[in-house]
Amino acid sequence: MAATTSDAGTRRDFLYVASGAVGAVGVAAAAWPFIDQMNPTTAALAMGTTEIDLTAIQPGQQIVFKFRGQPLFVRRRTPAEIAAAKAVDVSSLPDPLARNLNLPDSAQATDADRATKPEWLILVGVCTHLGCTPTVSTPQMPEGDYGGWLCHCHGSQYDTAGRIRKGPAPQNLLVPQYAFLSDTRVKVG
C-alpha cells in the first residue's frame, strides 16, 4: 500500500487518534459503574409510604415519626399558632416559596400552602441548613423567638408554619407528599 506524503495526516495518524478516542470513551464508560454504585440501591429507592394514625395527637403537640430514615414532624397546631402563622407577610420571609411537594414549585409560602388542613402541619424534620433535627417550641418550653422550631446545631429558627425566619438555613422545612385517608389517618409519601 502506498504511503501518503501530504501534510494532511497519514493513515497511521488517523488510526492513532481514532484508537486513542475509543480508548478514552471506553475508560469513561468503565468509570461510570464505579461512580454510580455509590448511589442509593434499588432497595433504598423502593422505601415506601408511611400511614399515620392521628387520633392520639393532642392540640399543641408534635409527634415525630420515622419516614425514609428521617424524622417526620406531625404537629397539631393550636388556633393561636395558626393565627400567628397566618399573620405573617409572605414577602417579608427569607424564603417566600411554599416548599410543598403537593403543590407546584412556584407556590407561595402562605400558611394555607404550608398546611392544607390548618390544624395539621406535616414536615420533614430536617433543618435545611445542614440536616440536624430542630427542637419543637411549645408555650411551656419556648425554643427560639418564632414559636415553631429551633435548630440547636447552628441556630436556625422556624415559625409555626415551619418557615425559616432567622439563622443560616436557606429554605423552609420541606412539606412531604401526603394525603388524608380519613379525618384521623394520613398517608405520607
Place this chain on the structure above:
Amino acid sequence: MSGPSTYNPKSGFERWLDARLPLPRLMHDTMQTFPTPRNLNIWYTFGGILTFCLGIQILTGVVLAMHYVANAGLAFDSVESIMRDVNYGWLMRYMHANGASMFFLAVYIHMFRGLYYGSYKAPRELIWIIGVLIYLLMMATAFFGYVLPWGQMSFWGATVITNLFTAIPVVGHSIATWLWGDFSVGDATLNRFFSLHYLLPFIIAGVVGLHIWALHVPGNNNPLGIDVKSPQDTVPFHPYYTVKDAFYLVLFIILFAGFVFYAPNFFGNPDNYQQANPLVTPPDIVPEWYLLPFYAMLRSIPNKLIGVLVMGGAIVTLVFIPWLDTSRVRSCRFRPLMKQFFWAFLVASVLLGYCGAQSVDAARFGIPLVWVARLASLYYYAFFWLIMPIVGLIETPKKLPASIAQSVLGDSAAAPSPLPAE
C-alpha cells in the same frame, strides 16, 4: 534522593544488591549522611513525630478492623466489645482515638513552625503544598474514622459535614445522596466510610513519601531561614538528628501515654457513648477539637453557601501562601513586624477554636461569641491575603547572619573576628 551519593558498598552482597536495587544506598543517603543544618531546634523534630503518629494509627487501626463490624446495627456494640472483651482492645482503641488527637496536635505545631520560619518559601513551595494535601487527607480520614463507632456525635457529625455539599447550587443534593448511598446518613454510608477510612492512611503514607522526597531536594530550612552555604553549616542526619528526634519523640510519647492511660476520654464527647439515633439531634453538636476553628467560621456566617465557602476557602488559602508572602527573608526571627502578626494569627486561631466549642448563642463578658468568631475569621483571611503581601513589602528586616556556622559557633569558627557571638 538528590545530590552526589556517598554510599560505598563494603561486602560482595551489598555490591550485588546495589547494582540491582539500590535500597541501602537510598537509606544511607537520606537517613544517614544527609547534610542537615546544624541549628535545627525542637520545632524541627515534629516531622519524625508525625511519621511515628501515622505508623501508630495504621498499626492500631489494622488491629481494630479485625474486631470492628461496619454495620449500622452492630457497629456500636462491636466497639463496646472491643472495649470490654477483646484482649487489650481498650488499649488499641484508646491509642487509636487519642492517637488521632496527638497526630493533629503534632501537625498543627509542624504547620505553625513552617509558617514562622518561612519554610514554604522558594525553593520549598511544593513541600508546603504537598503538606497541605496531607493535612486535607488527614481531616478526611479523621472524619471517616469518627463516624465508625456509630454514636450520636458520629451520626450527627456525619450528617452535618455531608450536608455541607447541599450548599452547592443545583447538584448539591444529588452529591449528598451519592455520598450517603441513601436519602440520609445510614448503613450504606457507614460501610463506605469504613472502606475509605482504611484506604486513606495508605494514600497519606504515599504522599508523605513525596513530602520527604521534595524535602530532600533543597534540604531542610532552619530557624535562621538562610541557605546552607558550606559543609560547615551542616551535620550528618545520623547520629545528630536521629538522636535529637528520638529524644523529643520519647517526650511526645510520654504525653501521648498520659492521655491514653490517665485521661483516655479527655478529647472525646460523652454523647458518642450513646448509640446513633436518626430522630434526635444532641443539643450541642461539636466536632473534634482539631476541626473547631473551621466549624466556628461556618457557624459565624448567617448564609449557608457563603458559610461553606468561607470554611473551605480557609483551607484552600493555605495552598497560596508561598506566593502571598512577598518578603525576601524567610524566618520571622528577622521580621519584627511579621512576627507580631504571626502571634496574633496564632491567637486568632485558638480563639476560633474556643468559639467553635461553645454553643451558638453563647456570650462572654457581654460579647456574643459569634462576633468574636467573625472578627477572628476576618483576621484569618486578612493575615494571608493582606498582611502577608503588604508586610513583606514595607517591612525592614533585621540583619541576617553571614552563615549558619557563624551564628551557631560564633565568628571565630567561621571567620577570624574579635566580636563575640550573639
